[in-house]
Structures are given as C-alpha cells and as structure tokens.
Amino acid sequence: MFSSFVHCFQSEWLKRKGTLASWIVIVGGFFTPAIIVIVRVIKHDGLALMYASNDFWKLLWRSSWESMAIFLLPLGAILSTSLITQIEYKNNTWKQLHTLPLNFTTIFITKLAIILIMVLQFFVFFNMGIYLSAIIPYLLISGVPYPASPIPYNFFLKENALFFIDCLPTVALQYLLSLKYKNFLVSVGTGFVLWVGALASLSWKFGYIVPYTYGMYNYLKDSASAKVTPPAINIHVIAFAYFVVFTIISYILYISKKDKG
C-alpha cells in the first residue's frame, strides 16, 4: 500500500508540471513580499528606524499576512485545489486513471496529499519571500541596517502551522466539489461565494461556522476592531474538524461513484 502510494504520488506530482496551479503557488507565494520590497525601495525614508526596531520581524510578518490571510491564501487554495483536481476531467483521463492497478483509496489520498504539499510549498515560498523582503531593501539601500532583532523562528513556525490548519477546510471542501462536479465553474464559483460569505460573516458572532473564515480570524485575532468579533472558541480545532468531515464525505462520494470513467 505504501509503495503503491509513493509511486502514485510520483506520478501525480508529474501531472502538475507546468499547470496554472503550480504557477499560482509560486506567484502567490512571492506576490505580497514583492509588493513590500517595491514599496520599501520607493518609500525608504523611515527604513533605517524600522530595521532597528525590536519588533521588526513581527511587524513585517503582520504586514505580509494582511493581504495573504484575507485574500491570497483563500483564493489561492480555492483555485489551486480546483485546478489540480480538475486535471482529470479536463483531460478526460479519469477512465485511464481508474484502469491503473491502483486502489481507489490510494488515488483519493494521493491527490489530496499533492494538494496539501502544494499548500505547504506555498507557505515555504511565502516565508522565503518574507525573509527576502527584509533583506533586499537592506542590500539595495544604503544606510539601512540589517534587522536588529533576531528572527522569531518559533513564532513564525507556530503561526504558519495555525494558518495551514485554518486553510484546510477550504482545501477539503474545494477537493470535494472538484471531485464531484465535472464543471470547473461549480467548484470555483462555490468557493468564491463562500469566501465572500466568510468576509461578510466576520462581524457576526457565529461567523466561525463559515468554513472559510478561520485564516481571516487568525490574522484579525490581535486587531481591535468593532467590525470583527473574534470567536471565543478555538477556531483551529473547528477548522481541523471541518477538514476531517469534508474529507470523509468527499471520500464516500468518490468511492461510491457508479461511473468512474
């Protein structure tokens, strides 16, 4: 089973080569850091002071995650998951995949694993981007010192892990929709509607039941704002529970599909 998973994984990994989803991961990961670099290079007057601050990394982290948590991460997850899963529908290859000597469970798990690895890849690129967005202005602009404070690795790791868990419901639901429906617009359209719904429900006291809100809540947890009501419960547990439930439903629907070609 494990060796079959490894071979299936290698095969699935090859399929994503040159796809739009693989580009979204790279471009999405470096987009916000690139904007930060451009802005800082253009407006570099206060940079020396900023780089000397003890909170430099945490402030950079927050400004990097601003657009990422609200906009890029959910939309990137919606698009990448749908695009990767839809490869088989688009190329009319489900029938070929299902006549390979592979367990249906292996196929299901491998495809999901590929998507999760791509999300992780996205996080890695984004973190690399954050580091580069700190270093590039220091290298380009004279008078800007190397950041005075050390990189808070534990904080970065913890926050990365939380944001990763928070986007799992999005991935699982998009996976379910993309496996179930041949039409790409169904999964992407539903994902977009849920994302808008999540934005609208942030100020609602039960907003945490909308599965696409968790990354946004995680970012906004420290922001004092009348428009947002941070839930009093552990959203990461709910996010993980949603992920498990959506994945189980998705698996049952996939396995019980009568026409696999």
Place this chain on the structure above:
Amino acid sequence: MYCVETSKLLHQFLGEEMVLNDISLQVNEGSIYGFLGPNGAGKTTTLKLILGLLKKQQGEIFIFGKQVENNRIEILRNIGSLIESPSLYGHLTASENLSILQKIYRCPKQRIEEVLHLAGLSSTGNKKASQFSLGMKQRLSIAIALLHSPSLLILDEPTNGLDPNGMIEIRELLTRLNQQQGTTIIISSHLLGEIEKLITHVGVINKGKILFQGTLNDLKNKQQESLFTVIETSHIEKAMRIIAAHHLVAEIKDGKIILPALPKKTIAVISRQLVENGIELYEIGVVKNDLETIFMNLINN
C-alpha cells in the same frame, strides 16, 4: 479457460432502457476478438464494465479466470486499455504522459522510448499532447496501453481518427503483438471491414444483445448460407412466371430476380427455358454476401 468471460451481464442507466441485456462473452486466450456493433449498441458500456469503470449491476465478469471484483488490481496490472477518445494530459509531452504511467506500472524507463517508436511518435520531442493531431493522440493512447506489455489489450474503436496508413500500421502492430507475444486483444468497432483482416473471433452486439459470437470462420460459414442466385432478363414478369413454375420463391430487387442458391442443374434448366421463351438473358449467377452485408443483416434483423 477464457481470457475474458462475462456471464449474463445486465446494465441499465438511471431512468433509461436496458443498455445491456444478458451479455455473455467468451474471449479465448491469444485471440483477437472483434467486438462489433453500431454506435449505441452497448460496446463501450460492456468494455467499461469489464474494466470496472462502471459498477456492475448484474452478472459475472472473469478475467484470466479470476473474478474482477475480488482481484481488480492484480488483473489490471496485466491489462492495457483505450476506451473511446484518447485520455492524455494535454499540457505534457508524449514522453511525460508515458512517464506518469511508467511510475505506476514500474516498468523499465526504456519502455517509454520503445513504445514511442512502436507508435511512430519518437520525433515528437517537446511538443505538448494538446498540439497533436487526433491520429497522433490515438497512437499515443495505444502506446500508453502497450507500455507495460500487458497480456490483454482492450481497445475501444482504436482506429478512430486514423488515416488509412495509420490504420494499416495499427493493424500490423496488433497482429505482431498477438503473434509474437501472444497478447489477447479485444477490439471494438462499428465497421467490420475495418478490423476484418485483423480478428480471429467476432462478437456482434446490437441494442444491448449479443447477436453472434464465434470464430471469423463461423461468420464466414454464414456467408455460405447466404448465397443467392441473381437473374437479369429483358422481360422480368414473363421470367418470374417461368420461375414460379419451378415452385421457387423469387423476389425482384433493383430490376433483377433474386432467388435462393440453386443447384447447377436447376440454373441450366431455367436459363434454357428463358431463352426458349424468347427472353433475353443478360446475367445469371450465384452471388456471395460479403461479411459486411452479413454483419448488417445480423444487425438489421
């Protein structure tokens, strides 16, 4: 033991009529089985059931003597298939498409070059599969089916989109595989003429029912049964009266008299009587139905 055997397969899509009704196929090991029938006859549904792409509703399927449900993965390891239109990843090259499957089948990497060469696609280089012509896509699909040297090939209309040369090449390739490696091949088509030179056995299906199953020779024997005599004269009605006197059942078709196959003596007597009665005799002879006509008759009856 049959390579593929189905017993009393029934299939019905939701809210539709029965698509397959009591399909019992027997495909001998080492044979090339032509699965013939018009579009919508149930060929693809049968092949999809055999490959496990459709959930079986009723009946039994055995491949290599084993029940498919309980031995699916083991069986699929030895099957190469092409169902309907080509299944290719358009954003990848021919070689990459094959690599995807090479990793699953765990066959040597050199097989990729070998099957590309067999399919005449060695020179496609970095060209993406989406830029291939339909014929090239079809050939790549066949290369994919051959990659792991399967002992059973299931090909659903594999010559669709191929030019006459391409068809001949595929025919020769399949014959070679069958003769040199003993590969059993099930090949479906709606045209008997297209696969007549290739197959050893035939199954004819129409409206979800098997109308004929046997060797190509069995079908050719049907050809002997379907001989008929044709007579063309200057006075068709007068000639019909003379023929009726011999208590023969005759019909007129395209200005000619059509009779069942007659003994030589009877033909001689009738022709003499026609001439003696002043009727000019333009043509008299025995005609054989070609296989295509027999196939069409099977379907139409």
